[in-house]
Amino acid sequence: MSSAQIRNLTKRFGETIALEDFDLEVERGEILVLLGPSGCGKTTLLRSVAGLERPDAGEIYLEKELVFSRERDISVPPYKRRVGMVFQNYALWPHMNVFDNIAYPLKVKGFSKGETRRRVGEILALVHLEGLERRYPHELSGGQQQRAALARALVMEPRLLLLDEPLSNLDARLREELREELKRIQREIGITMIYVTHDQAEAMAIADRIALMERGRLIQTGPPRELYEHPKTEFVARFIGMTNLLPCRVVEAEGRKVILLPNGAAAEVGDLDGLSEGTAVLSVRPEDIVLSRDGGGVEGKIEEVVYLGNVVYYRLSGGGVDLRVQAVPGKPFKARERVYFRIRRATAISRP
Amino acid sequence: MAMGIAGISLLLLVAYPLSLLLLHSLEVGGRPTVSSYLKAFAERQNLVALGNSLYVGVAVTLLAVLIGVGTAWLIIRTDIPFKRGFRGLIFLTFITPPYIGAIGWIQLLGRAGYLNSALMRAFNLSAPPIELYSLEGIIAVMAIYLYPLVFWATAGVLERTDPALEDAAALSGGTRWRVFTTITLPLASPNILSAAILVFIHTISCFAVAAALGLPTRHYVLATRIYAALSHYDVQMACALSVVLVLLSGGAFLLQRVLLGEGRYTTITSRSRRPEPLNLGRWRLPATIFLAAFTFLTAILPLLTILSTSLLKAWGLPPALGNLSWGNYLAILQDRLIGSALRNSLIFASLAASAGALLSFVVAYISARTRLPGRGFLDLMATFPLAIPGPVLATAMILAFMNPPFVLYNTPWIIILAYIVAFTPFALRNLSGSLRAIDPALEEVAWLSGASWLRGLKDILLPLLRPEILTSWILVFLMGLREIPLSLMLHTQGTETVGVVLFSFWETIGVEALSALAVIVMLVTLAGHLILGKLGGRLEVG
Numbered sequence: 001m002s003s004a005q006i007r008n009l010t011k012r013f014g015e016t017i018a019l020e021d022f023d024l025e026v027e028r029g030e031i032l033v034l035l036g037p038s039g040c041g042k043t044t045l046l047r048s049v050a051g052l053e054r055p056d057a058g059e060i061y062l063e064k065e066l067v068f069s070r071e072r073d074i075s076v077p078p079y080k081r082r083v084g085m086v087f088q089n090y091a092l093w094p095h096m097n098v099f100d101n102i103a104y105p106l107k108v109k110g111f112s113k114g115e116t117r118r119r120v121g122e123i124l125a126l127v128h129l130e131g132l133e134r135r136y137p138h139e140l141s142g143g144q145q146q147r148a149a150l151a152r153a154l155v156m157e158p159r160l161l162l163l164d165e166p167l168s169n170l171d172a173r174l175r176e177e178l179r180e181e182l183k184r185i186q187r188e189i190g191i192t193m194i195y196v197t198h199d200q201a202e203a204m205a206i207a208d209r210i211a212l213m214e215r216g217r218l219i220q221t222g223p224p225r226e227l228y229e230h231p232k233t234e235f236v237a238r239f240i241g242m243t244n245l246l247p248c249r250v251v252e253a254e255g256r257k258v259i260l261l262p263n264g265a266a267a268e269v270g271d272l273d274g275l276s277e278g279t280a281v282l283s284v285r286p287e288d289i290v291l292s293r294d295g296g297g298v299e300g301k302i303e304e305v306v307y308l309g310n311v312v313y314y315r316l317s318g319g320g321v322d323l324r325v326q327a328v329p330g331k332p333f334k335a336r337e338r339v340y341f342r343i344r345r346a347t348a349i350s351r352p
Numbered sequence: 353m354a355m356g357i358a359g360i361s362l363l364l365l366v367a368y369p370l371s372l373l374l375l376h377s378l379e380v381g382g383r384p385t386v387s388s389y390l391k392a393f394a395e396r397q398n399l400v401a402l403g404n405s406l407y408v409g410v411a412v413t414l415l416a417v418l419i420g421v422g423t424a425w426l427i428i429r430t431d432i433p434f435k436r437g438f439r440g441l442i443f444l445t446f447i448t449p450p451y452i453g454a455i456g457w458i459q460l461l462g463r464a465g466y467l468n469s470a471l472m473r474a475f476n477l478s479a480p481p482i483e484l485y486s487l488e489g490i491i492a493v494m495a496i497y498l499y500p501l502v503f504w505a506t507a508g509v510l511e512r513t514d515p516a517l518e519d520a521a522a523l524s525g526g527t528r529w530r531v532f533t534t535i536t537l538p539l540a541s542p543n544i545l546s547a548a549i550l551v552f553i554h555t556i557s558c559f560a561v562a563a564a565l566g567l568p569t570r571h572y573v574l575a576t577r578i579y580a581a582l583s584h585y586d587v588q589m590a591c592a593l594s595v596v597l598v599l600l601s602g603g604a605f606l607l608q609r610v611l612l613g614e615g616r617y618t619t620i621t622s623r624s625r626r627p628e629p630l631n632l633g634r635w636r637l638p639a640t641i642f643l644a645a646f647t648f649l650t651a652i653l654p655l656l657t658i659l660s661t662s663l664l665k666a667w668g669l670p671p672a673l674g675n676l677s678w679g680n681y682l683a684i685l686q687d688r689l690i691g692s693a694l695r696n697s698l699i700f701a702s703l704a705a706s707a708g709a710l711l712s713f714v715v716a717y718i719s720a721r722t723r724l725p726g727r728g729f730l731d732l733m734a735t736f737p738l739a740i741p742g743p744v745l746a747t748a749m750i751l752a753f754m755n756p757p758f759v760l761y762n763t764p765w766i767i768i769l770a771y772i773v774a775f776t777p778f779a780l781r782n783l784s785g786s787l788r789a790i791d792p793a794l795e796e797v798a799w800l801s802g803a804s805w806l807r808g809l810k811d812i813l814l815p816l817l818r819p820e821i822l823t824s825w826i827l828v829f830l831m832g833l834r835e836i837p838l839s840l841m842l843h844t845q846g847t848e849t850v851g852v853v854l855f856s857f858w859e860t861i862g863v864e865a866l867s868a869l870a871v872i873v874m875l876v877t878l879a880g881h882l883i884l885g886k887l888g889g890r891l892e893v894g
Contacts (some may be wrong), residue, residue: 008577050796050800051799052796052799052800077799077804077805078796078799078800079800079801079802079803079807080802080803081800084801085796087793087796089791089793091791091793091796093794093797093798093812093816094816095815095816103802104798104801104803104811108801108802108803108807109802120400152797153800156801156802305578
């Protein structure tokens with residue numbers, strides 16, 4: 001069953017198009033990550049779901065309730081949408097302590113003092129902030145502020161939790177720790193989350209499903225692995241992880257598919273996803289290129305070596321193109337060394 | 353909703369009276385004509401007054417820049433002692449209402465003033481050597497009370513300038529003086545220029561000082577000519593002169609806005625390192641004595657004079673212990689007119705302060721938080737009265753509220769409305785910066801927590817803005833308390849204010865009681881500013 005449904009949403013700011021004819025469905029209990037470069041409209045989408053932005057066209061359903069429809073002139077105000085939100089800078093109220101910040105949604109709803117104290121206590125335990133109730137926001141570390149903001153968003157048991165770049169103000173180590181915390185909390189209470197980020201590694205780590213956006217449009221949705229292994233467009237292939245894009249021709253020879261590289265060299269591909277014969281652009285991940293010294297495959301030359309300890313990156317010229325290759329540093333190749341390469345798998349992409 | 357109410361009030365209070373003023377100046381007997389202007393400037397006196405306004409305006413501006421930059425440089429950048437004390441005295445000058453200062457100067461330098469009499473005795477002169485009742489007298493007094501504006505602007509930049517910029521210049525071989533004139537001063541020049549324009553606007557707008565020192569010897573400026581025209585019920589001429597004056601001040605105002613908007617006010621990075629103060633060497637003592645004498649003379653002496661007069665049994669007696677008494681204070685407390693004026697001023701100023709704080713909050717909210725069309729115009733309408741001189745605003749208010757559909761003339765309301773128009777800009781300037789500094793997400797989170805817009809306002813935004821709302825209230829209140837031209841030209845019997853009594857009841861109540869009233873106003877002003885300082889509000893006074 002879907003927790004949120006977005007249909008044909010369009011939003012313009014003057015001349016700029018933030019969202020164009022946008023469709024998306026969020027399943028109950030999943031973490032959906034909206035991923036895309038800055039300015040792609042992901043925050044606008046999040047704010048539209050929250051009711052903080054008024055789209056120019058389209059509809060939004062939360063569970064079965066129609067909360068926004070331009071055509072039918074329906075716009076449920078934010079305070080009636082039962083949606084929680086965590087902002088990039090946490091937006092804790094500086095004039096209230098942690099307890100009052102978290103208790104505010106309950107106070108507005110008119111909960112009794114005892115019930116409020118019980119619920120705040122529970123949520124503080126969930127986010128591991130026990131004992132800090134009397135502190136004011138400026139007395140908390142960045143990570144603690146983020147936990148308090150999360151607690152405030154969760155305390156009213158919203159039907160949907162929106163997170164807008166919630167970890168981007170934290171340093172790398174803390175970011176990782178809080179990301180795991182978020183996943184744990186999500187699993188414990190089973191809430192649906194829409195999570196906005198521009199960081200693909202963060203998206204891969206936390207998402208059940210990623211919705212990749214570009215210039216107000218949805219480009220591809222799917223689990224992280226699907227986007228990585230079967231990118232539909234060049235943009236997806238480039239944005240999710242590192243890749244090599246090879247313009248080439250696919251031909252059938254003796255019942256097997258072979259690709260012809262720009263300089264005419266023929267290469268076999270172990271696993272060719274999509275496309276049959278014809279011209280294509282292939283996305284080849286750096287780890288899917290296998291190098292050897294003994295002559296199997298296409299000839300090439302090592303141009304550059306970047307040694308990172310656990311992996312080695314090579315820049316390779318061969319077949320009329322430049323390739324990035326990732327390898328384990330067993331017996332590393334040297335710069336200017338002659339090598340042979342094979343392509344283990346590739347995905348055919350039609351240029352957008 | 354709120355936009356509608358704020359918009360309608362501002363249209364009614366600012367746009368409507370000003371348009372009536374313009375229309376009225378351009379028609380006679382229902383026909384469009386410029387004959388009002390021709391007639392006004394056919395009178396030599398008006399032409400002279402226009403020239404005088406420009407002369408006084410430019411002279412005060414130049415003097416204020418000279419004194420303001422000089423004192424700022426001495427106090428911020430040299431090793432002169434008693435910096436805090438000097439700053440305190442300049443601040444005292446800054447908050448002294450210029451008209452109250454003028455009362456002090458009249459007692460010192462009037463025909464029978466203490467200083468003039470002393471000089472006459474000392475040098476055996478037959479006539480007072482210093483003529484305060486002149487354009488130069490007006491210039492001197494105005495410059496004294498307006499130079500602090502330039503001082504604060506310059507001091508602010510000098511304190512924030514990155515010393516590395518000056519070090520770099522010094523390392524390139526510049527002398528201290530060269531570095532100051534080629535690096536430091538140009539960096540500060542946008543701020544100084546902006547303050548100078550403000551001084552010019554204030555000077556040509558100022559009525560009370562120009563009237564007190566100019567009218568006795570028939571030296572007119574435009575502001576006092578408008579008053580004179582209205583006193584003779586020549587509304588036509590008052591309108592024409594008002595339009596000319598508001599073109600001058602409004603032009604300067606828009607120029608300042610353009611300069612501000614150009615982004616030339618680059619914030620200069622603040623560093624913990626303060627520049628090494630310039631060693632004055634053998635000039636240190638003379639400079640200290642000079643600055644001490646200047647600040648004592650301008651800040652303390654006039655106030656001291658008023659204070660001693662207020663405690664004297666009779667003006668002219670030497671201030672010996674036996675001649676002192678609280679009698680004047682007791683007398684004014686029992687005086688029916690002064691009592692009612694004090695009451696009126698308190699009520700009018702409080703009402704205007706409340707309405708001004710509310711109106712400025714709504715306007716600040718709309719321009720900072722919404723994308724409503726027309727919000728720019730709303731902001732301009734609320735800010736523009738900064739550039740409307742008191743006599744001009746009074747004329748416009750009379751035109752707007754004397755005849756149907758809105759008849760408020762001869763009621764207290766016309767004074768209160770005029771206060772609201774005149775002082776809301778100060779409250780708005782105080783509020784809008786702080787409102788913009790508050791992250792909108794703080795309110796949005798409240799809505800998502802289930803709070804309605806109104807509830808979010810009450811629980812989140814208003815508590816966060818409380819200090820600024822309070823300081824805005826106090827600012828408007830203090831300005832209303834000491835206001836003169838609006839009250840003077842709009843009051844009727846029973847609606848006299850403190851300003852009216854201070855300005856026009858010298859003979860009736862006597863200079864001693866008048867001084868006592870001035871002391872009270874000064875004490876309230878001082879107390880108000882101490883509270884403002886505690887609240888951390890910006891200390892801007894017109």
